[in-house]
Amino acid sequence: MPLPRLIPCLDVAGGRVVKGVRFQGLRDVGDPVELGAAYSDGGADELVFLDISATVDAQVSAVDVAARVAEQVTIPFTFGGGIRSLEDATALLEAGADKIGVNSAALARPALIEELARSLGSQAVVVAIDTENGRVRSHAATRDAARDTLEWAKECEQRGAGELLVTSIDRDGTQDGYDLEQLAALRDAVSLPVIASGGAGNAGHIAAALAVSQAALLASILHENPARLVTLRDELRALGVELRDAA
Amino acid sequence: MNVAIARYGAGNVRSVELAVQRLGATVTADLETADLAILPGVGSARSCMDGLGSSADVLRERHAAGRPILGICLGLQLALEESEEDGGVAGLGIVPGRAVRLRGERVPRIGWATVEPLAPPTAARSSGRAAAALPPSLPATGDAYWFAHSYAADSPATVATSEGHSAIVRHGSFTGVQFHPEKSGAAGARFLAQCLSRV
Numbered sequence: 014m015p016l017p018r019l020i021p022c023l024d025v026a027g028g029r030v031v032k033g034v035r036f037q038g039l040r041d042v043g044d045p046v047e048l049g050a051a052y053s054d055g056g057a058d059e060l061v062f063l064d065i066s067a068t069v070d071a072q073v074s075a076v077d078v079a080a081r082v083a084e085q086v087t088i089p090f091t092f093g094g095g096i097r098s099l100e101d102a103t104a105l106l107e108a109g110a111d112k113i114g115v116n117s118a119a120l121a122r123p124a125l126i127e128e129l130a131r132s133l134g135s136q137a138v139v140v141a142i143d144t145e146n147g148r149v150r151s152h153a154a155t156r157d158a159a160r161d162t163l164e165w166a167k168e169c170e171q172r173g174a175g176e177l178l179v180t181s182i183d184r185d186g187t188q189d190g191y192d193l194e195q196l197a198a199l200r201d202a203v204s205l206p207v208i209a210s211g212g213a214g215n216a217g218h219i220a221a222a223l224a225v226s227q228a229a230l231l232a233s234i235l236h237e238n239p240a241r242l243v244t245l246r247d248e249l250r251a252l253g254v255e256l257r258d259a260a
Numbered sequence: 261m262n263v264a265i266a267r268y269g270a271g272n273v274r275s276v277e278l279a280v281q282r283l284g285a286t287v288t289a290d291l292e293t294a295d296l297a298i299l300p301g302v303g304s305a306r307s308c309m310d311g312l313g314s315s316a317d318v319l320r321e322r323h324a325a326g327r328p329i330l331g332i333c334l335g336l337q338l339a340l341e342e343s344e345e346d347g348g349v350a351g352l353g354i355v356p357g358r359a360v361r362l363r364g365e366r367v368p369r370i371g372w373a374t375v376e377p378l379a380p381p382t383a384a385r386s387s388g389r390a391a392a393a394l395p396p397s398l399p400a401t402g403d404a405y406w407f408a409h410s411y412a413a414d415s416p417a418t419v420a421t422s423e424g425h426s427a428i429v430r431h432g433s434f435t436g437v438q439f440h441p442e443k444s445g446a447a448g449a450r451f452l453a454q455c456l457s458r459v
Contacts, residue, residue, distance in 0.1 A: 015423075016372045058371070088443060106302070
């Protein structure tokens with residue numbers, strides 16, 4: 014298996030990185046290119062940009078952000094949020110993104126996963142799954158998607174998804190640790206790489222998640238202190254997690 | 261230094277273009293005359309092979325003339341005789357072997373991994389016309405590169421592997437890498453710089 018991955022997640026709206034609690038009270042925390050480059054320099058293995066604007070008043074399109082990131086950042090990055098069609102996804106990859114992430118659009122129309130995988134290759138298609146108590150939630154986790162998480166994960170795999178980005182809604186933002194039980198069940202249910210999300214509070218949490226999944230998404234734990242990525246990597250190595258030497 | 265990148269609908273053209281420009285190369289449109297031709301590749305074998313159109317013959321002639329070509333990821337796989345992807349797709353046939361589905365681990369194989377050269381005897385066998393070949397005078401040992409693939413070459417031209425999978429093939433003036441140097445940070449830039457310095 015390739016090395017375990019640490020993936021900082023940046024929420025983007027209107028061309029800026031924003032931060033808020035549950036999509037409320039968003040505030041500007043910087044430029045996506047500058048922050049992305051800083052994380053890359055700090056040893057990030059990949060980046061995820063999540064466009065949470067998805068509204069008509071967005072001044073800057075996701076494609077423009079992806080193009081600017083690609084000019085400065087030389088590690089892989091995923092763009093998610095608001096992708097509804099093969100055309101949306103293709104434009105992001107052509108701008109320089111490596112993967113696209115879909116969530117609610119895939120739940121609404123699962124055949125989208127097949128269309129994306131057939132044209133772009135499975136390795137470019139990440140399906141994001143928001144889960145709570147073993148059930149899938151949609152629309153930024155505001156609605157019950159009426160699906161069992163493990164069944165949906167298997168369906169995504171069958172339809173050609175390349176990776177699953179699984180966020181435990183009840184852990185998200187708590188920094189109380191990942192939902193290891195859910196992650197272990199997913200590991201056994203599918204043979205795709207799984208990116209664990211939701212709950213990272215310290216290096217021990219991340220090491221535990223990386224023991225049952227292939228990558229860990231880092232959001233809240235970095236938002237107040239992006240430089241924490243560097244110390245986290247050292248702490249993880251001290252815990253015996255083998256990470257890439259980014260030099 | 262002129263570099264031409266085959267454009268046929270592959271997803272990573274822009275990233276490859278940016279990577280070689282960062283290293284001071286000029287990107288041109290002419291696959292035939294450029295100092296280096298790059299066959300990028302992200303997507304599915306069939307749609308990319310279909311999209312290649314007349315560039316296929318240009319690349320075959322370029323290889324026959326011993327002029328350097330670098331294939332990246334699916335670009336490596338397309339250079340082979342065939343791929344088992346999409347129910348079987350004929351490749352350019354400029355490198356012996358076929359692309360086979362990865363087995364026995366999580367697929368797609370996505371992430372950073374190191375690359376190890378094969379023992380010299382095997383490597384030497386495939387380097388018939390080494391004069392115009394790009395590296396591998398391989399990547400510094402220990403460097404990890406970015407991989408994202410579901411298929412890999414099964415080829416006698418393999419000169420380096422990653423976790424047992426073919427990672428670099430070399431046949432005449434063609435060098436193919438299964439990893440993405442354009443997305444492999446500092447290590448990838450060093451590898452591409454080596455490629456550019458040889459042409």
